Amino acid sequence: MADISAKDVMSLRNRTGLAMMACKKALIEAEGDVDKAEELLRKSLKGKMETKVDRAAGEGRIGVAVSEDGVSGAIVELKAETDFTAKNDKFIAATDQIAKLALAAPAGSGPTEEMTKIVDDLRITTGENISIGRIEKIEGQGGSTKFGQYVHHDGKTGVLIQAEGSIDDSVLRQIGMHVTAAVPRPLGVSPDEIPNEVVEKERKFRIDQAVESGKPQEIAEKMVEGGMRKFFAEVALLEQAYVVDPSKPVKEIVGSDATIKAFRRWEVGEG
Numbered sequence: 001m002a003d004i005s006a007k008d009v010m011s012l013r014n015r016t017g018l019a020m021m022a023c024k025k026a027l028i029e030a031e032g033d034v035d036k037a038e039e040l041l042r043k044s045l046k047g048k049m050e051t052k053v054d055r056a057a058g059e060g061r062i063g064v065a066v067s068e069d070g071v072s073g074a075i076v077e078l079k080a081e082t083d084f085t086a087k088n089d090k091f092i093a094a095t096d097q098i099a100k101l102a103l104a105a106p107a108g109s110g111p112t113e114e115m116t117k118i119v120d121d122l123r124i125t126t127g128e129n130i131s132i133g134r135i136e137k138i139e140g141q142g143g144s145t146k147f148g149q150y151v152h153h154d155g156k157t158g159v160l161i162q163a164e165g166s167i168d169d170s171v172l173r174q175i176g177m178h179v180t181a182a183v184p185r186p187l188g189v190s191p192d193e194i195p196n197e198v199v200e201k202e203r204k205f206r207i208d209q210a211v212e213s214g215k216p217q218e219i220a221e222k223m224v225e226g227g228m229r230k231f232f233a234e235v236a237l238l239e240q241a242y243v244v245d246p247s248k249p250v251k252e253i254v255g256s257d258a259t260i261k262a263f264r265r266w267e268v269g270e271g
Contacts, residue, residue, distance in 0.1 A: 017090070066160075075158055138162055138262065159265050164261055202231050207224055233249075
């Protein structure tokens with residue numbers, strides 16, 4: 001039998017987060033090979049973890065990554081059962097790592113083998129049902145594309161922004177903060193991008209209100225159109241009042257040399 005030192009046991013414990021006795025047993029089985037012992041633990045405990053996948057994973061963290069040249073970005077949601085785990089440094093690092101792996105993978109692809117291993121390791125060390133909730137990569141078109149990112153301090157909300165033209169990273173971050181904090185939440189970049197079903201529902205509501213008020217048809221139609229302009233100003237990102245300085249619309253913060261092409265605002269548990 002291999003001589004198992006306390007140093008090796010502690011090293012394996014630090015790598016896996018598991019109990020000392022479990023680490024020592026694995027090292028004995030692996031004849032002192034720390035890497036082999038870690039793999040044995042991962043394989044044996046993964047089987048036990050699979051029985052927990054039906055447990056609710058309502059907590060988690062959003063991760064965002066942008067390429068060094070700024071022409072592509074990725075956003076991911078990593079889910080956990082408890083807020084305690086979601087705030088753990090290893091969980092935070094894993095979320096960021098998965099976002100970077102998503103950035104390196106082709107757009108439209110699902111979780112890779114490397115991502116799955118990260119999730120499996122977290123399951124083992126936390127004893128919780130860890131899973132990738134959502135994952136998306138966006139690639140820009142042309143050399144003027146630029147991506148920005150913002151993750152709220154609690155990690156529960158993240159924003160990925162795609163822009164074109166001349167715009168500073170700091171401005172993109174400020175817009176990301178706006179997208180996170182704005183009430184009502186922006187539903188599209190411009191009025192044209194608000195989903196049709198949302199627009200029609202709002203229009204019908206305002207028409208019904210105008211009819212019920214007994215206004216003449218001509219006045220009712222003007223009331224509805226005026227109300228819809230106000231609605232678009234409330235939910236279209238570029239038309240919204242900037243949260244830091246409500247006297248200015250977001251499009252003024254973007255400036256005339258750039259435009260926002262798309263954004264993703266993800267919040268843990270909504271997908």
